[in-house]
Amino acid sequence: MTTTRFPIAAPAEESTPSVFDRLHEWVITVDHKRLGIMYIVFALGFLVIGGLEATLIRLQLAVPDNHVVSAQTFNTLFTMHGTTMVFLVGMPILAGFANYLVPLQIGTRDLAFPRLNSFAFWVTCFGGLLLYSSFLTAPALFGGAAAPDVGWFGYAPLTEPTYSRGNATDYWVIGLIIVGFGSIAGAVNIATTILTMRTKGMTLGRMPLFTWITLVVQCMILVAVSPLTAALILLLLDRGLGAHFFDTQAGGSAVLWQHFFWIFGHPEVYVLMLPGFGFLSEIIPVFSRKVIFGYPVMVAATVAIGFISLGVWAHHMFSVGMSPAANTYFAIATGLVGVPTGIKLFNWIGTMWGGRIQLRTPMLFAIAVLVQFLIAGITGVMLSVVPFDWQLTDTYFVVAHFHFVLVGSLLFAIFAAVYYWYPKATGRMLSERLGKWHFWLFLVGFNLTFIPQHFAGMLGMPRRVYTFLPERGLEIWNLASSIGVAFQLAGVACFVWNLIRSYRRGAVAGNDPWDAWTLEWATSSPPPAYNFAELPVVGSRRPLWDLKHPEDPDWQYE
Amino acid sequence: MLSIALQATDTVSSIFAPVSTPAVKEADLAKMVLVLSAVVFVVVAGLVAYSVVRFRAGRGEQGTEPPQVYGSAQVEAAWTVIPIIIVIVLVLATGRVIHEVQAAPEPPNAVRVTVVGRQWWWEIRYPELGVVTANELHVPVSDSAHRQPTFLTLESADVAHSFWVPRVAGKTDLIPNKTNRMWVEPHQPGTYLGQCAEYCGTQHAHMLLRVVAEPPEQFARWVEQQRQNAAAVPADSAAAAGRRVFLGTACISCHTVGGTVATGRYGPDLTHLMSRETIGAGVAPNTRDRLRAWVRNPDDLKHGVLMPAMQLDDEQLDQLVEYLLTLR
Numbered sequence: 001m002t003t004t005r006f007p008i009a010a011p012a013e014e015s016t017p018s019v020f021d022r023l024h025e026w027v028i029t030v031d032h033k034r035l036g037i038m039y040i041v042f043a044l045g046f047l048v049i050g051g052l053e054a055t056l057i058r059l060q061l062a063v064p065d066n067h068v069v070s071a072q073t074f075n076t077l078f079t080m081h082g083t084t085m086v087f088l089v090g091m092p093i094l095a096g097f098a099n100y101l102v103p104l105q106i107g108t109r110d111l112a113f114p115r116l117n118s119f120a121f122w123v124t125c126f127g128g129l130l131l132y133s134s135f136l137t138a139p140a141l142f143g144g145a146a147a148p149d150v151g152w153f154g155y156a157p158l159t160e161p162t163y164s165r166g167n168a169t170d171y172w173v174i175g176l177i178i179v180g181f182g183s184i185a186g187a188v189n190i191a192t193t194i195l196t197m198r199t200k201g202m203t204l205g206r207m208p209l210f211t212w213i214t215l216v217v218q219c220m221i222l223v224a225v226s227p228l229t230a231a232l233i234l235l236l237l238d239r240g241l242g243a244h245f246f247d248t249q250a251g252g253s254a255v256l257w258q259h260f261f262w263i264f265g266h267p268e269v270y271v272l273m274l275p276g277f278g279f280l281s282e283i284i285p286v287f288s289r290k291v292i293f294g295y296p297v298m299v300a301a302t303v304a305i306g307f308i309s310l311g312v313w314a315h316h317m318f319s320v321g322m323s324p325a326a327n328t329y330f331a332i333a334t335g336l337v338g339v340p341t342g343i344k345l346f347n348w349i350g351t352m353w354g355g356r357i358q359l360r361t362p363m364l365f366a367i368a369v370l371v372q373f374l375i376a377g378i379t380g381v382m383l384s385v386v387p388f389d390w391q392l393t394d395t396y397f398v399v400a401h402f403h404f405v406l407v408g409s410l411l412f413a414i415f416a417a418v419y420y421w422y423p424k425a426t427g428r429m430l431s432e433r434l435g436k437w438h439f440w441l442f443l444v445g446f447n448l449t450f451i452p453q454h455f456a457g458m459l460g461m462p463r464r465v466y467t468f469l470p471e472r473g474l475e476i477w478n479l480a481s482s483i484g485v486a487f488q489l490a491g492v493a494c495f496v497w498n499l500i501r502s503y504r505r506g507a508v509a510g511n512d513p514w515d516a517w518t519l520e521w522a523t524s525s526p527p528p529a530y531n532f533a534e535l536p537v538v539g540s541r542r543p544l545w546d547l548k549h550p551e552d553p554d555w556q557y558e
Numbered sequence: 559m560l561s562i563a564l565q566a567t568d569t570v571s572s573i574f575a576p577v578s579t580p581a582v583k584e585a586d587l588a589k590m591v592l593v594l595s596a597v598v599f600v601v602v603a604g605l606v607a608y609s610v611v612r613f614r615a616g617r618g619e620q621g622t623e624p625p626q627v628y629g630s631a632q633v634e635a636a637w638t639v640i641p642i643i644i645v646i647v648l649v650l651a652t653g654r655v656i657h658e659v660q661a662a663p664e665p666p667n668a669v670r671v672t673v674v675g676r677q678w679w680w681e682i683r684y685p686e687l688g689v690v691t692a693n694e695l696h697v698p699v700s701d702s703a704h705r706q707p708t709f710l711t712l713e714s715a716d717v718a719h720s721f722w723v724p725r726v727a728g729k730t731d732l733i734p735n736k737t738n739r740m741w742v743e744p745h746q747p748g749t750y751l752g753q754c755a756e757y758c759g760t761q762h763a764h765m766l767l768r769v770v771a772e773p774p775e776q777f778a779r780w781v782e783q784q785r786q787n788a789a790a791v792p793a794d795s796a797a798a799a800g801r802r803v804f805l806g807t808a809c810i811s812c813h814t815v816g817g818t819v820a821t822g823r824y825g826p827d828l829t830h831l832m833s834r835e836t837i838g839a840g841v842a843p844n845t846r847d848r849l850r851a852w853v854r855n856p857d858d859l860k861h862g863v864l865m866p867a868m869q870l871d872d873e874q875l876d877q878l879v880e881y882l883l884t885l886r
Binding site for chain 1: 569570574591592605606655657738751
């Protein structure tokens with residue numbers, strides 16, 4: 001059997017270049033770790049912006065017939081909130097983690113195409129800035145909206161020139177096309193790296209689950225983002241050159257846009273959520289002190305989710321008047337996607353079962369994900385029951401459902417990941433005390449905001465309304481929902497303060513603060529530019545376990 | 559608490575207080591799904607809670623590793639098969655209700671209505687009865703001895719909308735260049751509230767809808783009354799002046815008043831304006847002063863509305879409102 005060797009790299013040489021030189025270094029860098037950090041910081045910046053937009057939304061909806069913002073401003077806010085959170089937070093932050101972690105986890109020195117990596121980041125960055133520049137530059141033109149107000153899904157024909165005058169919608173279209181190019185470039189790069197640059201002994205079957213999931217996600221990005229980009233180009237032709245793809249007044253099809261959008265949109269949900277599963281599959285074993293339960297099944301479930309998720313898109317469209325046969329098919333496919341997802345949840349529980357669970361901050365967030373994702377999954381199954389969906393779709397119930405996915409599961413998993421890998425990237429531990437404040441405030445705030453929205457939806461409150469009428473039984477749920485935001489903001493404030501404060505004053509982490517098992521913990525914190533002085537050779541899925549427990553190595557059992 | 563919260567009153571539109579056949583079928587299925595969901599939640603969340611409490615590391619255990627368990631084919635097979643069985647059960651129940659609702663035959667005595675979604679109001683036409691109205695759908699109550707459902711043809715004149723009255727039926731979208739169908743069959747008289755459920759632009763939030771279910775004889779009387787043209791020149795002099803204002807301004811480009819030269823179809827038909835409870839698709843009650851405020855500047859009541867202010871002076875406004883009040 002192969003031996004496992006881990007040369008621990010020496011820390012990079014310290015010198016003190018000027019601020020300008022350091023900035024210059026960051027701008028021209030092609031180092032996967034720096035680009036990864038830039039993606040994450042970029043995304044966290046937009047997380048704050050998107051969060052403030054959500055805060056205004058909840059202020060407006062705190063009481064019925066409220067006038068904090070106008071109807072048009074409100075429509076702009078929810079459009080930009082959704083677009084920002086999906087394209088400028090979710091996608092880049094996960095690209096950032098993949099960038100940072102994949103080469104370390106597979107024991108290589110960088111991504112396959114470092115300059116393409118830099119291109120992908122800067123394209124994403126400028127796409128985001130272009131989208132937001134519509135606030136500054138669009139209002140002067142033709143009296144249209146100052147920023148996109150067509151919803152993040154941009155349903156035709158509301159996006160056509162007839163109904164969206166001015167240029168705000170063009171900013172949205174072009175911004176997303178550009179961000180999409182960034183995603184596609186990143187996906188090509190990361191998938192190539194995983195397939196071709198694994199270190200000696202790192203077979204596909206020995207890759208850490210985060211890397212496995214990342215590979216599946218990159219393939220999904222290639223399949224899912226491309227149709228969106230194509231559809232956006234068609235829409236741009238409609239708007240700019242008078243084409244009629246989605247122009248219903250000239251015989252175009254509104255439903256066609258919905259199909260294009262959700263052929264992207266549903267795999268996209270898993271593109272966002274699967275990396276969260278990847279974080280959990282790394283964090284739960286380490287803090288349970290147990291190997292992941294059922295590794296091969298976890299991989300199989302990931303691949304199954306990847307495939308099935310390509311065939312469920314029209315479950316967003318049960319109310320557009322599809323035939324009973326089509327509705328039934330999409331109900332079956334959607335129900336099926338719950339099976340591999342359920343397997344994952346059970347395998348995490350199986351991992352904790354019989355372990356020695358350490359309730360450090362990353363684990364607290366991970367455990368919250370298990371319960372909140374369970375709720376998200378169950379409400380997802382409810383939505384797959386077509387007749388139930390006819391009542392629930394386009395209501396606040398759906399808003400609650402996907403925030404349980406994207407906040408209650410994904411964002412919590414991202415917080416867990418930040419607490420877990422921050423020591424690796426900075427060499428400093430985040431404060432546990434601030435981390436626990438962050439966790440409990442955010443847990444309370446999140447649930448207070450989103451649990452009531454299920455009830456508002458079942459009581460007849462549609463989504464995307466800038467106000468609601470009194471005496472319809474909606475007041476209490478909306479008020480509770482808005483109060484929850486205050487707790488979430490306080491939690492995020494703890495988080496941001498923790499990130500800043502610990503960068504200088506956190507406890508020194510050392511190479512392997514969590515006593516973990518994957519290769520990123522075999523190099524220094526932060527790792528040197530070349531990652532490993534000598535590329536490691538691995539013999540199992542947990543190379544560091546083998547090193548620490550030579551008497552009972554993993555490869556005996558795999 | 560849950561059941562109390564989801565009870566419906568006159569103004570609360572809970573999906574769990576259905577009054578019409580499709581909504582009843584949907585609610586029954588929903589209740590079954592909720593029960594199943596509750597069981598799954600209790601079991602799985604219980605497992606999570608138990609493992610966190612039971613397997614939390616004790617003080618003496620720090621630094622030692624528990625036995626490593628790599629997986630178990632039997633256990634994993636079990637938690638693959640059980641969810642598959644649940645999915646099969648749900649799909650069978652789902653398929654049955656999809657068929658019952660979507661493939662329901664249309665009885666010959668069904669009332670047929672065409673609903674056209676517009677930014678931001680509902681045009682409601684009864685082609686066989688010769689009735690045109692807006693924002694308030696009148697339908698007969700159906701009883702089991704004498705079933706009389708109402709079948710809706712759904713179209714849109716501009717962007718996508720969605721017809722949703724929770725106590726009456728789940729939603730179906732109104733999409734331009736596409737004709738959809740749905741049906742309702744209320745069993746008890748009453749006014750049921752709903753609204754547009756697909757984002758359709760600035761005033762999506764104020765595209766409100768009500769379904770008025772009436773006993774068949776009362777529905778027949780309503781139809782008879784709606785078929786009448788507006789009275790000729792009103793006796794009241796202010797109203798007569800208002801009629802001249804109405805017919806002399808651009809009002810007639812968009813609105814119809816039966817029996818006059820006003821035949822516009824872009825805005826709601828006003829022939830029986832005063833028979834409706836609200837104006838502006840539910841944005842305000844249909845009273846004299848609200849009507850005056852609306853005509854003076856619709857944007858004050860419904861920001862972004864497509865009806866312009868007609869720049870009438872106070873006297874013209876008073877006269878016009880007097881005239882509108884005669885349109886019963």
